Amino acid sequence: MLFAAVVAALTMGAAAPAAAQDVGDEEEAVVVVEYQYRISGIVRLADEPLGGVQLVVEGGGFRVEAVSADDGRWVVGVPERGEYTVTLNEETLPEGIAVIDDNLEQPNVRTITVGQSGSAVANFFIGQGERNTTSLFDQVIERVFNGLNFGLLLALAAIGLSLVFGTTGLSNFAHAELVTFGGLMALLFGTIMGIPIWVAIPMALVLSAALGYLNDAALWKPLRRRGVGLIPMMIVSIGLSLAVRYVYQIFVGGDTQQLPRATDTTLSLGFYGLSWIDIGSMALSVVVLLAVAYFLLRTRIGKATRAVSDNPALAAASGIDVDRVIRIVWVMAGALAGLSGILWAYFRPGVSWDMGFQILLLTFAAVTLGGLGTAFGALVGALIVGMFVELSTLIIPSDMKYVGALLILILVLLVRPQGILGRKERIG
Numbered sequence: 001m002l003f004a005a006v007v008a009a010l011t012m013g014a015a016a017p018a019a020a021q022d023v024g025d026e027e028e029a030v031v032v033v034e035y036q037y038r039i040s041g042i043v044r045l046a047d048e049p050l051g052g053v054q055l056v057v058e059g060g061g062f063r064v065e066a067v068s069a070d071d072g073r074w075v076v077g078v079p080e081r082g083e084y085t086v087t088l089n090e091e092t093l094p095e096g097i098a099v100i101d102d103n104l105e106q107p108n109v110r111t112i113t114v115g116q117s118g119s120a121v122a123n124f125f126i127g128q129g130e131r132n133t134t135s136l137f138d139q140v141i142e143r144v145f146n147g148l149n150f151g152l153l154l155a156l157a158a159i160g161l162s163l164v165f166g167t168t169g170l171s172n173f174a175h176a177e178l179v180t181f182g183g184l185m186a187l188l189f190g191t192i193m194g195i196p197i198w199v200a201i202p203m204a205l206v207l208s209a210a211l212g213y214l215n216d217a218a219l220w221k222p223l224r225r226r227g228v229g230l231i232p233m234m235i236v237s238i239g240l241s242l243a244v245r246y247v248y249q250i251f252v253g254g255d256t257q258q259l260p261r262a263t264d265t266t267l268s269l270g271f272y273g274l275s276w277i278d279i280g281s282m283a284l285s286v287v288v289l290l291a292v293a294y295f296l297l298r299t300r301i302g303k304a305t306r307a308v309s310d311n312p313a314l315a316a317a318s319g320i321d322v323d324r325v326i327r328i329v330w331v332m333a334g335a336l337a338g339l340s341g342i343l344w345a346y347f348r349p350g351v352s353w354d355m356g357f358q359i360l361l362l363t364f365a366a367v368t369l370g371g372l373g374t375a376f377g378a379l380v381g382a383l384i385v386g387m388f389v390e391l392s393t394l395i396i397p398s399d400m401k402y403v404g405a406l407l408i409l410i411l412v413l414l415v416r417p418q419g420i421l422g423r424k425e426r427i428g
Helices: 002-008 131-168 175-192 197-225 230-252 276-298 300-310 312-317 322-347 360-370 375-394 398-415
Strands: 020-023 030-033 037-045 054-059 062-067 073-078 082-088 109-114 119-121 124-126 268-271
Touching: 037 054, 037 082, 037 109, 054 073, 062 073, 109 119, 131 175, 131 197, 131 276, 131 300, 131 322, 131 360, 131 375, 175 197, 175 230, 175 322, 175 360, 197 230, 197 322, 276 300, 276 322, 276 375, 300 312, 300 322, 312 322, 360 375, 360 398, 375 398
Parallel strands: 030 073, 037 119, 037 124
Antiparallel strands: 020 030, 030 062, 037 073, 054 062, 054 082, 082 109
């Protein structure tokens, strides 16, 4: 009943049409169109950002214009994946400056592809000589920061999934819907109801933790008591994932909606694509991960959790209430997944009905790469996956970067089947 009630309220904003909005002052307007996919970039002359430069994005019958802000950054939304052409209007450049590149027939035009990730970058570094070197360096540093940010938010989801597997043996494919739930609740409270986001996020996390508790109390605990095998339970989780995902779609529709200030370019630091939201996201992730580490290593319940994960039968024989530990793990997994969903909504940016499913395979890859059932292994695996996903776009097309991450997973497991921090006795 709680789930139905809070999710139903989302219908109030589901029909709201996507709108274009001008962000920033009139003289440094950056046009942001609220579509699901995003194209962004920087206009810079050597180390000096160029503001007020017009850019035109076209593709698939769609056309939109943007103007770079004072820090040189711009961003637009596009309605679908595919190939787009970004044209810099040289008439809007300062007098005496032109885009020059002997390697390009039209140096003021970029052809980019919005792939599976839902975003693409088209940078214009103007000037001869150091242009290409600067461009590559800036892209590498920006990808490193993006990879760290993505890896940390992925770790929040992966740790919860790993703890559930460690204590119950369940590979929970419905974990993706816990991630989505966090984003939807933040959207409900922060955008639709207009509650300040610093209040909306804790409210969303409380409901996410409650949903984790409800998952175990209403479904998984009864199945465990009936002695249902792990394979049937995994199949149940797949069915639950599909059912809940399409319930989300019924209530919120197929559009992507934004959390407060998710696309606000005035929060940009002007430093390799970082914004204050990115800094806050990474700082919050680190604090939460440190708190989880302290819980597992220093608290009595945390030590009991690790004991149950190592050997449930021995833990029960030692007087540990295994059901209570599992219940706490589910609550923690729900809260961590919910926070991951909120940060993922700001990273993408946007909240949609299938946002958790989009990173489900990467979450499983992080857990498997780090070592099944180990929280710290999930953290290491998530950071590796996040970094590789972002850095790989410098070499391979952006719509193949998730495939590359899964390929790395296969290669590592061929060398170390138990994962990076897993133990050999867990295999077999």
